[in-house]
Amino acid sequence: MDVVSDAIATVRMGRASSNRVRANGRWCARLAPYDGAGFHVVLEGGCWLLPDGGPAVSLGVGDAVLLPHGTGHVIADSPADAETVARAVPFDGWTGGTPGSSAPGAELLCGKYRLDHSRVHPLLAELPTVVHLPHRVGGQAELRAAIDLLGGELSADRPGSGIAVPGLVDLLLVYMIRAWVAQDGGGAWSAVLGDPVTAAALRALHADPAAAWTNDRLAAEAGVSRPTLARRFTSLVGRPPMAYLTWWRLTLAAARLRDTEDSLAAIARVVGYGTPYALSHAFSREFGTTPGRYRDRRREREATGTADQGVGR
Missing domain, CATH: 1.10.10.60 (Homeodomain-like)
Structure with a gap:
């Protein structure tokens, strides 16, 4: 066993959840603080991540973002302002913005991992509130491959997807943490x-x-x-x-x-x-x-x- 695998295995609880979401027009959805970790990957278009108590983060095509401590946040079509935050709707049941709008849209992979934060390994404890992994051509090949595979599985029901999707979501967490550890300024670990x-x-x-x-x-x-x-x-x-x-x-x-x-x-x-x-x-x-x-x-x-x-x- 290696340290990264063990660090994740000791805090993982239950099955991860994931979805592929298409947003159009003016849109803004809120995810409440969560006892686990959340992630978003931008497949098309762009959007903004507005974490509670933190600066807004612009996300472009291919960008991945991990919120390892379950921080509440808003994802939206525009940067943070009072109007944006006020119109945020709960992510649960969100319909994806304004149907039929001609405004640029976005397509996202979104998911959650349920984690036990009561005994977290220091490698995970030192992760920042937001881990932003911008898309770079030729970089993080394993992460990109996992994103492509997961996006394909979530785009349509396929035989065996009940096993493939949870496995790919788990793999995505490993690759996001690995990418953070490997990048410059990846923390003490x-x-x-x-x-x-x-x-x-x-x-x-x-x-x-x-x-x-x-x-x-x-x-x-x-x-x-x-x-x-x-x-x-x-x-x-x-x-x-x-x-x-x-x-x-x-x-x-x-x-x-x-x-x-x-x-x-x-x-x-x-x-x-x-x-x-x-x-x-x-x-x-x-x-x-x-x-x-x-x-x-x-x-x-x-x-x-x-x-x-x-x-x-």
Whole structure:
């Protein structure tokens, strides 16, 4: 497993939703704050993204934008002003603007991912409110291919689309985050993953978190001395290697409590704790509650949570 995949997997909940929308004339739609992440891709024309509390972003053909923290926002045919915001209609049930208008229109891919932000990996936590990925000829080939495939699947019902669409939407999230990490100014984790020593150590920890890791063993895995690993890892990641490992093991335990019916003993074995008691003690210290109460609380939230709004297929 790699860090980006693991970071996404531990926060993903349920199935993503997506839709292809055609907007004409004067149009303006609002998406309320959401417990997850949202995205838009411009297939034709252009539009404006107006995030709550942030500057307006102009989007052109081929541009992709990710709102990783579920920030409320408006998408519209024109920049932000009082009239634009006032006429915004809820995205759920939006009909796409003014039918028959001769004004330039736009076609968008829109979607949502449901995420558990209570235990987000620092790689995802440092993502900005808006990740704007402008279209560049010859750039981000994988992202462009995923967009083309998803757009084609959403343009018409096809055999197997029930499997193809969710898979492509998931793939799109990976490619958008990968593109952000790779681009200039992609945040601290761009440096983390670009450092061969720290990246090697992280790969080892994520590949086998239950192993009996020590600083010496991890340093040997990374091909450096223990002091060198400690210095570079702590400087870039923000915590020492063994502290990161403890945090990651408990994050994995929380995800399994949320998503599976596995016993505490089974979870303890998978994440590297010798006994259920040892895991329970560490978990309670980190989360302020027992694993059993944590699992019950997550189930209660699932049972009482509101349905997703807006984009859906």
